[in-house]
Amino acid sequence: MGSAFVSMVAAVSSRSSPEHCVSALTYIAWFDAIGLGDRPQVGGKAASLGELTRAGIRVPPGYVVRTAAFERFLAALERVAPVRAAVAALRCDDLEAITACSRALRRRMQEAALPQELTLDLAAAHERLLGAHPDQPVAVRSSATCEDAAEASFAGLQDTYLWVRGLAATLERVRSCWASLYSVESISYRLQHGFPEEQVAMAVVVQSMVDARTSGVMFTRSPTTGDRSVVTVEGAWGVGSAVVGGEVTPDRWVLGKITGEISVRDISDKHIQHVAAAAGGVEAVAVEDERRRVPCLSDEELQELRALARRIERHYGRAQDIEWAIDRASGAILLLQSRPETVWAAKDAAPVATPQQDPLMHVMSIFGKPQCR
Amino acid sequence: MTRETAAFPAPSSLKVVPGTEAAQAAYPYYMQFTAADDQRFWFYNSMHFPEPMSAFDMVTAEAAYCALGSSTTRVHCIPTTLGIDYRIINGRVYIGGNAVTDPAEIARRTGEFQQRAFYYYANWERLYAQWREKMLALIRAAQALPKLELPEFEPLEHVHAGRGVASNHQLLDIYQKTLEGYFRMWHHHFEFLLLGYGAYMTFFAFCKKAFPEISDQTIARMVAGIEAEIFRPDEEVRRLARRAVELGVDAEFQEGRTPQVIMAALEKRGAAGRSWLEELATSRDPWFNINVGDGFYHYHRSWNDDLSMPFAGLPGYIASIKAGESLERPIGALQSQRRQLIQDYRELLGSEEERQAYDQMIGLAHRVFPYVEGHKFYCEHWYTNLFFNKIREFGALLARHGFFAREEDVFHLTHFELEAAIIDLMTSWSNGSPPRGPAHWPDIVAARRAAIAEWARHSTPPALGPVPEVIDDPAIVMLWGITRESLDAWLRAGTDAGSRELRGFAASSGVVEGPACVVRSVEEIGRVRTGDILVCQITNPTWAPIFQKIAGAVSDIGGSMSHAAIVAREFGLPAVVGTGTATSRIRDGQRIRVDGGRGIVTLLS
Numbered sequence: 001m002g003s004a005f006v007s008m009v010a011a012v013s014s015r016s017s018p019e020h021c022v023s024a025l026t027y028i029a030w031f032d033a034i035g036l037g038d039r040p041q042v043g044g045k046a047a048s049l050g051e052l053t054r055a056g057i058r059v060p061p062g063y064v065v066r067t068a069a070f071e072r073f074l075a076a077l078e079r080v081a082p083v084r085a086a087v088a089a090l091r092c093d094d095l096e097a098i099t100a101c102s103r104a105l106r107r108r109m110q111e112a113a114l115p116q117e118l119t120l121d122l123a124a125a126h127e128r129l130l131g132a133h134p135d136q137p138v139a140v141r142s143s144a145t146c147e148d149a150a151e152a153s154f155a156g157l158q159d160t161y162l163w164v165r166g167l168a169a170t171l172e173r174v175r176s177c178w179a180s181l182y183s184v185e186s187i188s189y190r191l192q193h194g195f196p197e198e199q200v201a202m203a204v205v206v207q208s209m210v211d212a213r214t215s216g217v218m219f220t221r222s223p224t225t226g227d228r229s230v231v232t233v234e235g236a237w238g239v240g241s242a243v244v245g246g247e248v249t250p251d252r253w254v255l256g257k258i259t260g261e262i263s264v265r266d267i268s269d270k271h272i273q274h275v276a277a278a279a280g281g282v283e284a285v286a287v288e289d290e291r292r293r294v295p296c297l298s299d300e301e302l303q304e305l306r307a308l309a310r311r312i313e314r315h316y317g318r319a320q321d322i323e324w325a326i327d328r329a330s331g332a333i334l335l336l337q338s339r340p341e342t343v344w345a346a347k348d349a350a351p352v353a354t355p356q357q358d359p360l361m362h363v364m365s366i367f368g369k370p371q372c373r
Numbered sequence: 374m375t376r377e378t379a380a381f382p383a384p385s386s387l388k389v390v391p392g393t394e395a396a397q398a399a400y401p402y403y404m405q406f407t408a409a410d411d412q413r414f415w416f417y418n419s420m421h422f423p424e425p426m427s428a429f430d431m432v433t434a435e436a437a438y439c440a441l442g443s444s445t446t447r448v449h450c451i452p453t454t455l456g457i458d459y460r461i462i463n464g465r466v467y468i469g470g471n472a473v474t475d476p477a478e479i480a481r482r483t484g485e486f487q488q489r490a491f492y493y494y495a496n497w498e499r500l501y502a503q504w505r506e507k508m509l510a511l512i513r514a515a516q517a518l519p520k521l522e523l524p525e526f527e528p529l530e531h532v533h534a535g536r537g538v539a540s541n542h543q544l545l546d547i548y549q550k551t552l553e554g555y556f557r558m559w560h561h562h563f564e565f566l567l568l569g570y571g572a573y574m575t576f577f578a579f580c581k582k583a584f585p586e587i588s589d590q591t592i593a594r595m596v597a598g599i600e601a602e603i604f605r606p607d608e609e610v611r612r613l614a615r616r617a618v619e620l621g622v623d624a625e626f627q628e629g630r631t632p633q634v635i636m637a638a639l640e641k642r643g644a645a646g647r648s649w650l651e652e653l654a655t656s657r658d659p660w661f662n663i664n665v666g667d668g669f670y671h672y673h674r675s676w677n678d679d680l681s682m683p684f685a686g687l688p689g690y691i692a693s694i695k696a697g698e699s700l701e702r703p704i705g706a707l708q709s710q711r712r713q714l715i716q717d718y719r720e721l722l723g724s725e726e727e728r729q730a731y732d733q734m735i736g737l738a739h740r741v742f743p744y745v746e747g748h749k750f751y752c753e754h755w756y757t758n759l760f761f762n763k764i765r766e767f768g769a770l771l772a773r774h775g776f777f778a779r780e781e782d783v784f785h786l787t788h789f790e791l792e793a794a795i796i797d798l799m800t801s802w803s804n805g806s807p808p809r810g811p812a813h814w815p816d817i818v819a820a821r822r823a824a825i826a827e828w829a830r831h832s833t834p835p836a837l838g839p840v841p842e843v844i845d846d847p848a849i850v851m852l853w854g855i856t857r858e859s860l861d862a863w864l865r866a867g868t869d870a871g872s873r874e875l876r877g878f879a880a881s882s883g884v885v886e887g888p889a890c891v892v893r894s895v896e897e898i899g900r901v902r903t904g905d906i907l908v909c910q911i912t913n914p915t916w917a918p919i920f921q922k923i924a925g926a927v928s929d930i931g932g933s934m935s936h937a938a939i940v941a942r943e944f945g946l947p948a949v950v951g952t953g954t955a956t957s958r959i960r961d962g963q964r965i966r967v968d969g970g971r972g973i974v975t976l977l978s
Binding site (some may be wrong): 002222225226228230240254258262263312348351354359360362365367368 | 451452453479482483486487492493495568570571574575578580582583584585586587588591691714717718721723724726729730731732733734735736873903945970971
């Protein structure tokens with residue numbers, strides 16, 4: 001199948017730059033061509049990666065399969081039998097019907113042929129991304145168009161497929177992401193919240209896979225105190241899925257955001273790590289005894305992460321939760337995702353202090369109860 | 374231990390060390406514990422008085438608390454606190470606060486406070502300039518006190534001039550002026566101090582609320598001055614190192630040579646050597662009037678009294694200059710770093726409102742801080758040094774007349790007793806009989822010297838009496854950093870004495886391992902080798918010249934705003950201060966790890 005695609009896209013691949021591809025490919029957008037404003041067409045995750053790329057922050061290169069591709073695919077399905085109307089007709093308390101409908105729709109999505117213009121665009125983009133090494137692994141990640149807070153509730157929308165090799169497997173995973181919109185959980189959620197079906201769409205990110213030596217998350221506001229002047233970094237060996245999935249207790253550091261001073265170093269026993277599996281995807285393997293209690297980041301790397309955290313936070317103008325990875329071969333730090341912090345932002349209420357007409361009144365907080373002069 | 378049952382030993386359960394009862398009785402009655410004191414909470418002021426106080430040195434506690442209390446109770450009328458009460462047992466000074474808790478009284482005092490303290494804040498620069506003039510006048514007056522003389526016959530010119538008052542009276546006059554000047558100096562010391570600390574604490578508390586995980590030292594760096602007087606003595610040592618190289622006499626400065634040997638060698642070097650000695654003389658007045666301790670004990674001598682401290686720094690600085698390094702403190706860069714730090718934290722605040730409040734508070738902190746930093750040189754160092762040296766002159770005079778063996782023995786008399794001894798000598802000079810003192814004082818001095826040594830061997834509880842639920846006295850929180858949390862830590866400390874860790878204030882971040890050099894007095898600083906971790910009782914900026922060669926510093930006493938901490942930060946050295954027990958628990962040469970960011974010292978070997 002791969003060779004057939006190569007011949008199909010020969011004309012496209014002769015083009016000289018990604019910019020050309022972007023203008024030519026209806027269903028694809030490159031990270032450096034999109035920003036937060038493109039969210040409705042590329043989803044939140046891709047918009048954020050685009051925004052970071054444009055800000056000059058190192059992100060694994062990739063493209064996004066725009067929501068237009070999903071719409072095009074869905075239109076083809078709708079011509080055969082209703083999709084959106086079938087979901088809209090369901091009752092939210094009829095789990096049996098929802099399950100049956102989900103199963104049917106997901107099977108259709110996995111089995112239906114992709115419209116040719118979609119396949120062409122994707123093949124062209126994939127070739128452009130991987131160049132001379134078409135079997136290099138990629139990560140395929142869903143990129144939903146709904147708001148952040150709600151996004152988390154669409155459990156099915158958080159699909160991420162790692163170490164996907166070759167165009168054919170990539171296309172399969174793109175379909176899987178689309179199909180996840182029709183999981184029982186997703187459908188139920190939309191029905192319960194009266195989310196209109198015609199607005200349901202999904203973009204999919206396809207990105208070079210980082211073979212991570214170490215990966216993790218960092219918070220530009222302390223998760224424990226809400227302090228804006230520290231960066232909390234958590235990391236473990238291997239791919240970040242082990243940390244995100246709670247399978248390993250990460251090492252944890254707290255750094256002064258401005259000063260770089262490291263006030264907390266909690267080095268944990270990192271007994272497993274996620275690495276590439278031979279059959280694609282990742283697998284958990286035991287960490288060698290001598291590395292289990294070794295810090296997974298050097299002080300230099302921590303300072304680099306801190307600088308990156310500051311830069312990203314400044315770019316967005318608000319606190320961020322950031323996923324990162326360190327490339328095993330080059331040692332480079334790569335950004336995988338950045339989301340606005342929401343927990344403490346929601347708690348911010350009264351200011352710590354307000355300006356006083358007479359600035360001297362501030363000292364009454366130390367010397368006695370404030371009173372009018 | 375739960376909070377309900379938490380209590381330190383009652384004062385009445387703390388006994389005078391057997392055999393030292395007479396020495397204890399020497400302290401005035403108003404410093405002795407009585408049964409009524411059991412109802413109150415007291416803590417050992419180990420920050421200012423870490424060693425047993427000799428009878429004379431108690432004058433520092435008397436004068437300081439008299440002046441501190443006047444300021445808080447009656448001059449500025451701090452709404453929530455009166456002054457500090459103090460007692461002494463086994464040479465240890467215990468203090469207790471006098472909080473104001475009645476809301477009506479707080480309100481009344483608030484009105485007074487705002488008319489007084491706010492006037493000071495509003496006119497700070499003018500009043501501080503006036504303060505310097507007053508302080509320099511006081512110093513000049515102390516310097517102008519005549520030498521002590523008891524000639525066989527009154528000088529003829531006194532008689533012909535019709536002076537009418539004989540030389541023996543002059544002794545009493547000089548003594549009383551010396552003592553009066555010291556009590557007066559402490560009033561100057563506290564004229565601005567609480568207000569200064571209060572303005573700083575206001576900003577500090579704001580930062581801790583806005584940035585719960587910010588370190589004390591970061592806040593200190595935002596406020597601390599770059600060109601404070603306290604850096605000046607060390608800058609003078611650097612200047613002298615530079616001049617030694619420029620004059621080509623640097624080869625004379627070798628580690629291990631005493632200042633006397635070096636100066637004698639320079640005399641022999643002709644014009645260049647003498648030029649350097651002249652440079653030394655200009656540095657010495659006034660900048661070497663800095664004590665090797667906090668200036669609260671008579672034996673915290675100044676650089677001028679003992680040149681070994683500044684001379685200890687010269688070989689290292691000379692080596693740096695010859696290696697092409699600049700010893701200039703990069704004032705401009707330090708200032709722009711401070712500005713940037715303030716700006717960066719400001720930007721992190723949550724709202725424009727908070728930023729405006731931040732600007733107001735740091736503005737006030739910057740306004741008051743030159744006093745907070747600058748007063749020490751004039752008060753605790755320069756003046757205190759003049760004072761103790763004048764008392765030393767009386768010691769020498771009395772020793773010459775057989776009152777005791779050595780001039781230093783004078784510090785075993787209280788200031789009341791010293792006046793009596795002087796009057797004894799005056800009487801003897803006037804009536805021709807031998808003085809009574811030589812038969813009276815030597816045994817007493819010997820007993821008191823033994824008592825001090827004995828007391829130093831006994832540890833003393835960090836606090837006495839019932840533990841208050843909250844420490845609501847701003848003076849105590851501000852000056853001693855004592856909070857309910859630190860009291861709990863003290864209560865716990867008794868149970869983990871076997872641990873390999875010591876905790877103190879995180880004074881300057883960084884982690885370092887190395888051999889400890891435990892230095893108990895300034896005479897020992899020649900032992901400090903490059904790469905050692907300095908372990909001492911008090912770190913003090915006067916020790917700055919040896920900071921260039923050490924790898925880290927640990928002290929028994931001091932807070933994160935102590936000047937030692939500031940100097941350590943400037944040298945980029947990991948430092949933990951205020952451990953309480955470092956010099957007694959760490960052995961000389963023992964390998965230790967200093968984690969200056971967390972305030973932890975670990976014993977490794």
